[in-house]
Amino acid sequence: MQIQTPLEKFYYWNKQKPDHTFLRQPYKGEWIHYSWKKTDDQVRRMVSYIHSLNLPPQSKIAIISKNCAHWIMADLAIMMSGHISVPLYPTISADTIRYCIEHCDAKVAFIGKLDDWKSQRSGLPENVKGISFPFWTEEGYENWDDIVANNQPYTEDYIPKRSDISTIIYTSGTTGLPKGVVHTFYTFSYAVSWALTQIDDMTDKERFFSYLPLSHIAERMLVVMGGLYSGGSISFAESIDLFASNLKESQPTIFLAVPRIWTKFQMGILEKLPQKKLNVLLKIPVVNSLIKKKIKSGLGLEHARYLLTGASPLSVSAMAWFDTIGFDICEAYAMTENCAYSHLTRVGKKKLGYVGTAMPNCDVKITEEGEILVKSDATMKEYYREPEKTKETITEDGYLRTGDKGEIDKDGYLKITGRVKDIFKTDKGKYVAPAPIELALSKNNFIEQVCVVGSNLPQTMAMVVLSEEAKAKEKEAINQSLLETMKEVNTTLDKHERMKKMVVMQDEWTVDNNFLTPTLKVKRNILEKEKEPNYFDWYKHQDTIVWE
Numbered sequence: 001m002q003i004q005t006p007l008e009k010f011y012y013w014n015k016q017k018p019d020h021t022f023l024r025q026p027y028k029g030e031w032i033h034y035s036w037k038k039t040d041d042q043v044r045r046m047v048s049y050i051h052s053l054n055l056p057p058q059s060k061i062a063i064i065s066k067n068c069a070h071w072i073m074a075d076l077a078i079m080m081s082g083h084i085s086v087p088l089y090p091t092i093s094a095d096t097i098r099y100c101i102e103h104c105d106a107k108v109a110f111i112g113k114l115d116d117w118k119s120q121r122s123g124l125p126e127n128v129k130g131i132s133f134p135f136w137t138e139e140g141y142e143n144w145d146d147i148v149a150n151n152q153p154y155t156e157d158y159i160p161k162r163s164d165i166s167t168i169i170y171t172s173g174t175t176g177l178p179k180g181v182v183h184t185f186y187t188f189s190y191a192v193s194w195a196l197t198q199i200d201d202m203t204d205k206e207r208f209f210s211y212l213p214l215s216h217i218a219e220r221m222l223v224v225m226g227g228l229y230s231g232g233s234i235s236f237a238e239s240i241d242l243f244a245s246n247l248k249e250s251q252p253t254i255f256l257a258v259p260r261i262w263t264k265f266q267m268g269i270l271e272k273l274p275q276k277k278l279n280v281l282l283k284i285p286v287v288n289s290l291i292k293k294k295i296k297s298g299l300g301l302e303h304a305r306y307l308l309t310g311a312s313p314l315s316v317s318a319m320a321w322f323d324t325i326g327f328d329i330c331e332a333y334a335m336t337e338n339c340a341y342s343h344l345t346r347v348g349k350k351k352l353g354y355v356g357t358a359m360p361n362c363d364v365k366i367t368e369e370g371e372i373l374v375k376s377d378a379t380m381k382e383y384y385r386e387p388e389k390t391k392e393t394i395t396e397d398g399y400l401r402t403g404d405k406g407e408i409d410k411d412g413y414l415k416i417t418g419r420v421k422d423i424f425k426t427d428k429g430k431y432v433a434p435a436p437i438e439l440a441l442s443k444n445n446f447i448e449q450v451c452v453v454g455s456n457l458p459q460t461m462a463m464v465v466l467s468e469e470a471k472a473k474e475k476e477a478i479n480q481s482l483l484e485t486m487k488e489v490n491t492t493l494d495k496h497e498r499m500k501k502m503v504v505m506q507d508e509w510t511v512d513n514n515f516l517t518p519t520l521k522v523k524r525n526i527l528e529k530e531k532e533p534n535y536f537d538w539y540k541h542q543d544t545i546v547w548e
Contacts (some may be wrong), residue, residue, distance in 0.1 A: 001197075003162075003189045006228050007079050011157050013231045014040045017204065022227070023069040026238035026246055027135050034069055039076075044153035046077040046144070051154070053108065053129070055083065058165060060104045062086040062128075064097065064120075065112025067210045067236050070133040070144060072224055074110040080158050085167045086180075087215035089518040090114055091511045096178065097123030100170045104180055104384060111138050162186035168384050169217060169336050180384030181217075181336045191341035191378035192225040194360050198344055199254070199306060206232030207303070209252040211243060213518050218310050218332070221340040222256050248300035255304045259314040260448075260520050262329065266318060267445065267469050269295055269325070282324060292326035301327075306347065308332055310340075311519045313416060313435075316352045317443035323350075331355045333414065337393065338400055341378035343414050354413040364408065365399070371420050372406040373399040405433065422524060424455040430496035432460055434524075437489065437497065444485040446470035446478055449509050451522050452499070453531075457539055459500040462486070463531060465508045478504070479545045486544070503538050503546045 004012075013022070018037035025032040034042070050061075061078045063085060065071050078085040086104055088097060090113070097120055101109065109124055111117065112133035121138075124130060130141035137143050160166070166185045170178035196202055208227050212219040227234040235250035237243045257265075270278070273295075281291050296302040310332040322329050333355035334342035343364075345356035358364045362376040379400050382390040393401050405418045418433035425431050434452035441450050441462055448467040454460035470478050482502050490498040509515035515527050538546050 001193060003186070003193050005079075005160060005162070005185045005189050006166075006192075006225060007076070007157075008159060009228045009231075010040070010076060013204070013228070017231065021233050023072060024233060024235040024250070025069040025135075026236060026242065026249075031235075031249070032069070034073075039069075039073060041153055042148055043073050043076045043080060044155070045148040045151045046073070047081045047154040047158075048151040049147045050077060050081040050083065050108070052151075055107050057082055059083045059108075060086050060106040060168065062088055062101060062106045062109040063112070063215070064088045064090060064109055064124075065114060065133060065136075066090045067212075067214045067219075068113045068133065068135075069234075069236065070110075070112060071214050072227075072234065074112075074133075075224065079160065079166065080154065082158065082160065082164075084165050087167070087169060087220070089170075089213055089215045091518055092120070094120045094123030098125065100178060100180070101125060101128060104168050110144075111141055112136055114138075160185050162189070165381070169215070169220075171336055179386060179389060182381040182384050183339055184381055187339050187378050187380065188221075188225070190376075191339035192221055192229050194378075195221070195341060195344075196226070196229055197360065198346065200347075201305075202230050204231030205253075206230045207251060207253045208232060208234045209237070209247055209250045209255060210234055211237035211247075212256065212258065216311075216519050217336040217340045218256065218334070218519075222254070222308070226254065244300075251300060251303045253303055254306045254308070255301060256308040256310065256332075258311040258520055259309060259318070262309055262314055262318060262322070263442075263448070263467075265299060266321060267467060269298075270445070271469070272298075278325075295325055296327075306330065310334070312521055313355070313439055315439050315442045319350075319352055333416065335400070335402060337380045338374055338376060339378040339380070341376060342374050342402075351409075351411075351413045354409070354415045356414065357412045358414075363399075364414065366406060366408060369420070370405040370407075370417070372402045372404045372414070372416075374402060375399045424453070426454050426460070426496055427456045427458055428496060432497050434460075437462070437493065437499070440489045440492065441485060444481060446473070446481050447485075449522065451524060451527055453528055453535070455528070455532075457500075457535060459496070459498060461501040461503060461535070461538060462499050463503045463505055463527070465505045475547075482545050501538055501541065501544060501546055503548060506548045 014036045019035050021033045022036045022039050023034040061083050063074050075085050086106055088100055108129045110131050113136040117138055132138045132141040132143050134145045162185050164185055166188050167183050168180040170180050208223045210223045214220055237246045281287050307329045309329050330345040332344050334340040341359055343356045343358055365373050375398050403420050404416055407415045418435040423431050423433050437452045438450045446467055447464050449465035451463045452460055486499050486502050511518055515523055
């Protein structure tokens with residue numbers, strides 16, 4: 001296969017379809033269209049400006065913004081100017097911004113669409129030049145539109161070396177400080193080029209909808225690289241409030257969501273069409289297809305040929321439920337460290353409970369301890385300025401240690417069974433892997449978030465955050481539902497794994513209160529540190545379902 005860089009694909013589509021829409025930006029209820037030609041002009045003018053700063057080659061330039069058209073333009077401008085992009089999550093704290101900026105020695109930062117830059121602003125060192133995006137202008141920085149108006153377009157079609165560093169992506173940090181994952185143009189290009197071979201009938205009319213953080217590898221690879229390599233268009237969500245209408249107006253042909261989004265879709269569908277009524281309608285042959293079409297149309301997914309889930313496991317029960325309404329959701333399993341290139345469930349080849357089979361040219365094995373190791377040309381170069389952590393993560397023969405435990409069946413399908421480091425020991429000396437228990441509990445629609453704990457306790461406990469559906473119910477009904485689920489799950493567990501209590505949390509776990517990563521994974525160590533002082537009181541409580 002001929003491997004081309006993102007810039008080469010960008011140049012190609014700009015010549016092939018200059019007047020076709022590449023980026024669609026919603027703003028104040030209107031859609032602003034950026035054709036390939038207009039995007040190219042904006043990017044090239046910004047490249048001229050970046051060159052005028054006389055930065056050393058391969059300098060680091062940060063992007064701190066929610067998803068928007070200028071996020072992608074900034075990324076392209078950084079590539080085309082011969083520098084390295086450092087995308088940062090738009091919700092991280094000032095301290096984390098400062099740590100990442102200083103750790104990689106970034107010289108410039110694009111400041112874009114943000115909810116609370118006032119509280120984050122102190123994280124940007126004074127010696128770092130700030131450039132603000134249009135529509136979301138921040139005082140004290142040069143504005144993108146002014147820069148573009150005052151610079152002529154860069155005229156060369158710069159093509160980087162395959163070995164040049166393309167980006168440094170700081171992990172969301174479920175434990176400890178973020179680590180800077182270094183990817184070259186080759187690893188990026190290799191991953192997307194081979195990944196797109198697994199999507200049949202790809203055309204330049206694909207439509208992508210961007211709302212998950214572009215600073216996360218999955219969104220960047222599927223949406224940004226998917227758009228660049230397919231020649232399709234990319235639309236954005238303006239806000240949480242307008243998400244549903246923006247999605248309907250965008251009509252994506254390829255759509256990625258994390259499990260929490262799929263669960264919210266499920267809850268929304270069941271609010272309008274209760275399960276008993278849905279079951280009856282799906283049994284009527286003529287009505288069955290109409291109902292499925294109406295549900296997809298209601299969400300804006302009637303033209304979506306590929307539905308994907310990733311970042312964390314989608315429960316088997318949720319996956320099976322979506323199957324009944326005609327949603328063939330394919331699960332992807334990968335990491336920032338392997339450029340989101342590892343495993344994928346192919347359309348029509350699903351095994352419930354498994355995350356699919358390995359991608360082309362991807363070698364996978366399981367260690368004696370049960371850890372999943374993956375090897376391909378998409379593996380990161382290193383953790384930036386962290387040689388010891390790099391050695392710990394990449395074996396001498398080039399395998400990436402995922403930190404996940406798993407099993408591979410006779411057909412090559414991979415099942416994730418837990419995290420290596422998440423395993424804890426009860427006071428009886430018995431080891432417990434919490435992830436499978438959490439996944440089993442999450443089939444209860446009253447449970448929005450769950451974390452199973454039990455270190456140094458006689459038995460395990462589950463901390464849960466209630467869903468919106470549950471909050472509308474009486475406490476007694478919630479208790480009964482949770483109790484039934486706990487008993488049902490306990491019957492499938494070994495004696496030492498069985499839950500003694502289920503604790504209902506007062507507040508939900510969010511990115512803002514630091515209990516979730518920006519990709520909505522529970523920060524187990526932080527949550528446990530906060531809640532551990534209450535463990536014994538909860539454990540001794542007279543009720544099986546304890547309210548915090």
